[in-house]
Amino acid sequence: MTMPTPLGITRGPGESPHEYTLITPDRSETARVGEFVTYTARIAGETCQVLGRITGRQPVRLLPHGFLANPEVPPEDVAALVGYTGQAHDLFEITVTILGYYDSVLGDFINPRLPPRPGTPIYLADNDLLARVLSKRALKQTGAAHIGSLLSREEGRVPIAIDLRAVTSTHLAVIASTGAGKSYLAGVLVEELMHPRNRAAVLIIDPHGEYGTLVQMAHHPAFTSNTDGYHPTINIIRPNDVKVCISTLTLGDLRYLLPDLSERMHYVLGRAYGLVRRKYGDRWTLAQFRLAVTEAEREIDGKKGADEEPSGSEDAGSSGTAGALIWRINSRLESSRIFNDFTSLPLPDLFQPGQCTVLQLNEVDQREQQVVVATLLRRLLQARMNTEKNLVGEGDDTYLPYPAFVLIEEAHNFAPASADLVSSQILKTILSEGRKFGVAVGLISQRPGKLDADVLSQCMTQFILRIVNPIDQNRVAESVESVGRDLLKELPALSKGQAIIAGAGVNTPVLCRVRKRITDHGAEDVDAPAHWLEWFTKGRVEQQSRDQALLAEYTRGKRKLHKS
Amino acid sequence: MLGKLSKSNSHTDYVCQIHGPGEVAAPPSPADYAFGTFVRIPVDAEHTDLIGIIYDTVLLNPELGNLGPRLSPPSDLAFFSPDYLAEKVTLVGITVVGMLAPDGTPTHGVPPLAAQIDAPVARMEDDAVRAFHRTPVGSVQAGYAPLLLALGSPLARYLLLRVIGDLEILFPTQTAALGVLRNELAWQAAIGPLGGGL
Numbered sequence: 194m195t196m197p198t199p200l201g202i203t204r205g206p207g208e209s210p211h212e213y214t215l216i217t218p219d220r221s222e223t224a225r226v227g228e229f230v231t232y233t234a235r236i237a238g239e240t241c242q243v244l245g246r247i248t249g250r251q252p253v254r255l256l257p258h259g260f261l262a263n264p265e266v267p268p269e270d271v272a273a274l275v276g277y278t279g280q281a282h283d284l285f286e287i288t289v290t291i292l293g294y295y296d297s298v299l300g301d302f303i304n305p306r307l308p309p310r311p312g313t314p315i316y317l318a319d320n321d322l323l324a325r326v327l328s329k330r331a332l333k334q335t336g337a338a339h340i341g342s343l344l345s346r347e348e349g350r351v352p353i354a355i356d357l358r359a360v361t362s363t364h365l366a367v368i369a370s371t372g373a374g375k376s377y378l379a380g381v382l383v384e385e386l387m388h389p390r391n392r393a394a395v396l397i398i399d400p401h402g403e404y405g406t407l408v409q410m411a412h413h414p415a416f417t418s419n420t421d422g423y424h425p426t427i428n429i430i431r432p433n434d435v436k437v438c439i440s441t442l443t444l445g446d447l448r449y450l451l452p453d454l455s456e457r458m459h460y461v462l463g464r465a466y467g468l469v470r471r472k473y474g475d476r477w478t479l480a481q482f483r484l485a486v487t488e489a490e491r492e493i494d495g496k497k498g499a500d501e502e503p504s505g506s507e508d509a510g511s512s513g514t515a516g517a518l519i520w521r522i523n524s525r526l527e528s529s530r531i532f533n534d535f536t537s538l539p540l541p542d543l544f545q546p547g548q549c550t551v552l553q554l555n556e557v558d559q560r561e562q563q564v565v566v567a568t569l570l571r572r573l574l575q576a577r578m579n580t581e582k583n584l585v586g587e588g589d590d591t592y593l594p595y596p597a598f599v600l601i602e603e604a605h606n607f608a609p610a611s612a613d614l615v616s617s618q619i620l621k622t623i624l625s626e627g628r629k630f631g632v633a634v635g636l637i638s639q640r641p642g643k644l645d646a647d648v649l650s651q652c653m654t655q656f657i658l659r660i661v662n663p664i665d666q667n668r669v670a671e672s673v674e675s676v677g678r679d680l681l682k683e684l685p686a687l688s689k690g691q692a693i694i695a696g697a698g699v700n701t702p703v704l705c706r707v708r709k710r711i712t713d714h715g716a717e718d719v720d721a722p723a724h725w726l727e728w729f730t731k732g733r734v735e736q737q738s739r740d741q742a743l744l745a746e747y748t749r750g751k752r753k754l755h756k757s
Numbered sequence: 758m759l760g761k762l763s764k765s766n767s768h769t770d771y772v773c774q775i776h777g778p779g780e781v782a783a784p785p786s787p788a789d790y791a792f793g794t795f796v797r798i799p800v801d802a803e804h805t806d807l808i809g810i811i812y813d814t815v816l817l818n819p820e821l822g823n824l825g826p827r828l829s830p831p832s833d834l835a836f837f838s839p840d841y842l843a844e845k846v847t848l849v850g851i852t853v854v855g856m857l858a859p860d861g862t863p864t865h866g867v868p869p870l871a872a873q874i875d876a877p878v879a880r881m882e883d884d885a886v887r888a889f890h891r892t893p894v895g896s897v898q899a900g901y902a903p904l905l906l907a908l909g910s911p912l913a914r915y916l917l918l919r920v921i922g923d924l925e926i927l928f929p930t931q932t933a934a935l936g937v938l939r940n941e942l943a944w945q946a947a948i949g950p951l952g953g954g955l
Contacts, residue, residue, distance in 0.1 A: 259941030263933065270934045276865055276900025 199314035200224060201287060203232070206308040211291045213245070213308040215315045216253070216284060224287050226250055227683065227704040228345040229318040229327075232309050234294070241294035243305055244318060244326065246701070248679035249288035256282070289315070290677065292701050295326040302326075302701060320350045327703055329356035338385035340378070340656075344691055344704040353705045355698035357391055360654045361598050361633040363697045364624055368641045368649075368669060369658030374690045376403050378656055379600060379637055380710050383407060383549060386598065387425040389418035392547040396573075398566055398601040402555040405429055409712040410549070416711075426548040430538065432556045438537035439526060440477045441568050449615045450564055451521045457514050458521075464489035465518075478534040479526055483519050490515040531561055538569070539590060540576050544597045559606060566607050567616040570634075573597060574623055577630040596631025604636035605643040617645060624651040641668045649673070654698035659687040676702050759785050759796060762876045763848070769867055769904075771798070771809065773878045775847040785880070790814070790849050792912075793919035795881040795889070797857065798872045805856045807872050808863075808881070808889055812908070812916050813850030820845070851878065852908060854901035855889065863889045865900030887927045897924055897931040902938070914946040 201217025201224070217224055224230075228247045233240055260268040272282065293302035309315070323343060330337035336357045343351035367382075369375035379397075386393035387410055397404050408427045410416045417424045442450070444466045448459065469477045469485040477485075526532045543550045552569075554562045576591035578584075585592045601607055607616040623632050624647075636652055638644050642664040649672040657676065660666050661684075670681050676695040680702050683693065687704075695702035728734075758781060764772040773796075776784045790811055797806040829837060853872070855865040881889070892898045905917050921939045925932050944953065 257941060259944060260937060262940055263937045266933045266937050270896075271937045274897060274899055274934050274938055275902040276898065 197316055197319075200230060200317050201285075201315050203309045203311050203313040203315060204286065205311050207288050207290075210306070210308070211304055212248070213289050213291065215287045215289060217287055217315075218281055218283060219285050219287075220281055223317055223345075224250060224285060225345050227680065229292075229323055229343075230287075230289055230315050231318040231322070232313050232315050234305060234307075234309065236294065236305055241305075242318075242322060243294050243309070244292045244302065244322075244701075245289035246292060246679075247287055248290045248677070251286045251288075252283060253286045254282060254284040290679065295700070300329060300700070320346060323351045327351065327700055328354040329359065329698065329700055330354050333390065335390050338382060338388075338391070338698075339708060340381060340385070340694065341692075341705045341708040344706045348706060353694060353699070353703055355654065355694060357386065357393070357698075359697035360635075361393070361596060361631075362628040363653035364627070364633050364651060365635045365654040365656065365696075365698065366604075366649055366652035366673075367635065367637040367656040367658075368660065368665075369639060369656075369692075370660050370662065370665070371639050372689065373658035373660070373687070374692075374707060375637055375639065375656075375658055376602070377690065377710060377714050378658065378692060378707050379602070379635070380404070380407065380712065380714060381707055382635070382656075383600065384410065384416075384711055387416060387547070387549050389416065389423050392423065392425070393549075394544040394546045394595055394597045395549045396543055396569075396597065396599045397549065397551045398554065398599065398607075399551050400554045400557075400562060400603045400606065402553045403602070404551045405553070406713040407549060407551060413711060423547060426545065428542070428548055428550040430543075430550060430552050432553055433530060435531050435552065435554065435557065435565060436536040436538055437532050437565055437568050439479050439482070439532050439534055440473075440475055441537055441572060442532070442564065443571075443615075445618075446564050446567060446615050450525050450560060451518075452525070454518075454521070455514070458518050461486060461490050461493065461514050461518055464493060468492075479522070479532075480534075483522060486518050486522070487515050529561065531557065531565060537572070540572060540593055541590075543569075544573070544593060544595070546595050563607055563614050563616045566601065567614075567619050570599065570616070570619045570623060570632075573599070574619070574627065574630065574632050577632050581630050596633070598633045598635065600635040600637065602637045604638045604648070605640045608636075608645040608648040609643055610645050611643070617648070620648055621645075621651075624648060641665045641672070644668070646672050652696075654696035655694070657684065657693040657695070658691065659689070660684045680704070759790050759878045759880055760849070762798065762851075762872055762874055762878060764874075765872070768871055769809075769853040771851045771853065771872060772815075773811075773849050773851050775849060777846055789880050790847070793916055793923065795886045796851055796878050797881050797885070798851075798853070798876050798878050800870045800872060800876075803859070805858050805868075805870070807853045807868055807870070808855045808857055809851035809853040809878075810905070810916065810920065811849045812852050812905075812910065812912060815848040815850070817844075817846045817848055852905065854904060857885070857889055861888055863891070865898065866904060883927060886923070890924060890927070897928040897935065899924065899938075914942050918942050918946060 201215040204214045204216050207213050224247055226247055226249065229244055230247060231242045231244050234243050256268045256272060260271045291304055291308065293304040296303050327343065332339055332352050332354050337354040338357050339352055339354045341353055342349050343353060367375045367379055383395060383397065385391060386395050408429060410425050411427045412424065444463060447462060447466065448454065454462065465482065465485040468489050469482050473481055554565065557565070576593040577597070579591050580593050607614065608620045620634065623634055627633055636648065641649060642662065646668065649668070655673050655676065657669060657673065660669060666681065666684055673695065676693060680693050683704065690707045692705050692707055693702060694705050758776065760773045760775040762771050763774040766772070775790055778784055792811060792814065794811045796809050796811060798809060799806050853868060855863060856868045857863050890897050890899060899920065902917055906913050918939060921935050921942070925935050
């Protein structure tokens with residue numbers, strides 16, 4: 194076995210105590226930013242491989258600018274002219290951030306707190322070593338999600354598998370600009386969640402209807418278990434089938450749904466809500482609520498009359514409040530195809546181990562989307578709490594004896610930074626308390642700048658793809674503490690399908706090339722020029738000109754056709 | 758023959774006394790020992806010749822400063838004391854930039870051998886200069902350029918510019934790379950002192 198050639202030689206410590214610099218000619222051009230290097234150190238009597246990540250690369254030997262003056266003359270020719278005949282003149286100073294040596298017992302890197310001595314040879318980290326230490330889980334282990342491979346190495350050489358146990362207890366975020374591949378990555382993640390070794394209970398909130406192609410998983414051999422015949426169930430819920438029982442709405446939901454409420458309407462609504470719940474408990478209908486509104490207003494008026502003498506104009510105004518409120522309730526709830534008196538999507542139908550439910554919310558009004566998501570998450574968390582606390586048993590609607598994972602597309606619409614929506618509150622609750630009850634969320638957003646900072650910062654595993662917008666970059670830098678500044682600088686330079694994975698799901702932040710999806714990608718852009726061209730190839734222009742032609746008029750006597 | 762070495766300041770820096778009138782049959786003309794002229798100095802017959810470049814000229818006149826009265830006018834001195842007149846000499850500074858082996862193999866840079874006192878200094882012909890600068894693959898080289906620039910003399914850049922100008926004439930097919938080097942030196946020599954960047 195031949196010893197590997199060192200990449201370079203340690204020059205000395207870097208600017209901070211956990212950095213060092215090395216000098217390398219880097220003839221093989223492998224010392225890229227983000228690449229992993231290693232050196233051997235004796236720590237506590239044992240030989241350890243101390244891993245580091247390249248965070249900077251500076252040339253230290255440059256040709257004079259004047260040598261580059263004539264594009265037709267290679268600068269090496271000019272250098273040879275004055276007597277420099279060395280073949281490779283480049284020298285680079287590489288800055289390395291020390292990650293530490295991997296402790297298999299702790300499952301984490303331990304920083305030796307001692308940079309290598311000057312002159313220590315530095316090697317490119319071995320593929321096998323990286324495959325072993327970068328991912329928390331081995332590739333085919335239960336709880337491993339194979340996302341792709343290390344970007345700086347050949348495709349497939351160093352597989353990156355995130356730890357689903359960490360992800361499903363501490364949440365995740367997928368952040369990227371439009372077209373950077375976030376839906377594709379989410380598809381890969383769902384494929385891994387539904388793989389026979391994981392068999393997760395997954396719900397996808399799909400506001401654009403992009404995840405319909407996941408249905409291919411149901412019969413794909415890659416997702417079929419040879420041992421017990423498992424194959425995932427894919428349950429696509431179309432917008433028309435999304436149902437929310439009105440009685441599951443909270444007062445906050447109602448206030449959010451009903452437009453332009455006056456102070457008095459808010460008051461009446463609150464009274465009516467309390468009234469209907471006192472009378473009918475958790476099950477009430479729209480008609481009962483309308484009656485409660487009228488009754489609430491009567492109560493308020495009666496109370497007012499007892500306390501003080503109302504003026505005629507106030508009385509006239511108050512008598513219209515219930516009517517206006519009922520008009521708003523009817524316009525929003527009665528005509529809605531989502532809200533109804535008796536039916537909600539049953540939780541056990543939505544969440545089953547080995548089942549991926551895609552809740553398609555395209556064609557649904559955004560406010561209604563937010564309320565649908567809020568009610569669903571609220572019910573999910575309540576069901577898990579009740580189940581964990583043994584308040585419900587098998588057969589109950591809210592009995593959910595397994596953890597659940599909810600992937601939310603366009604998360605900035607459900608927890609925006611600029612407003613406190615009904616969905617923001619429950620999301621924050623799940624992000625802070627969900628891990629205790631096995632409820633995890635994955636947030637996908639193309640505008641992290643618009644996403645609530647608290648929400649983003651509580652997603653402990655991050656998949657960050659290309660982000661060009663400086664506001665979004667700053668938000669990521671503020672909220673995502675596990676990614677170093679050096680990696681964040683890479684954000685605008687990432688290509689489609691390349692991601693920074695950081696946080697609880699991996700041992701150290703890595704630049705990853707996302708693997709190919711097994712199922713088709715459902716969010717392909719519309720090829721508008723092709724469609725435009727197609728319009729002309731089908732003879733539609735002629736047909737259209739025929740259809741739009743003016744009728745010919747036959748003039749008696751003249752025996753001649755002319756256009757009128 | 759231009760003259761003979763009369764002094765050295767260092768391993769590569771020599772002073773040559775140019776033959777004056779009456780010392781040799783055909784004394785050299787000023788064009789023969791012009792600034793930037795390549796000269797060869799034999800070390801020994803077996804080994805090699807040192808190759809140098811004239812980088813400075815000094816006129817030596819012992820009479821300078823003698824402002825007192827003279828017993829004889831200069832015209833009489835030429836007749837009665839010709840030795841005295843011969844003390845007025847032209848000295849040229851030579852920096853050695855390489856060696857030329859007997860088989861014609863050139864080496865650029867600091868030579869390991871030093872010249873001897875009174876060693877004859879001869880002007881190099883164009884063919885010899887061309888041979889000294891030709892690489893085995895036929896291109897031009899001036900590997901002593903860093904050595905010249907390291908002289909620290911204010912004339913160093915101009916000397917190199919002059920040499921490159923001569924090489925452009927001797928190697929007409931290699932003017933591209935030489936031109937890049939010449940432009941860079943010209944910028945440094947002309948614009949650099951006036952505050953031009955890089």
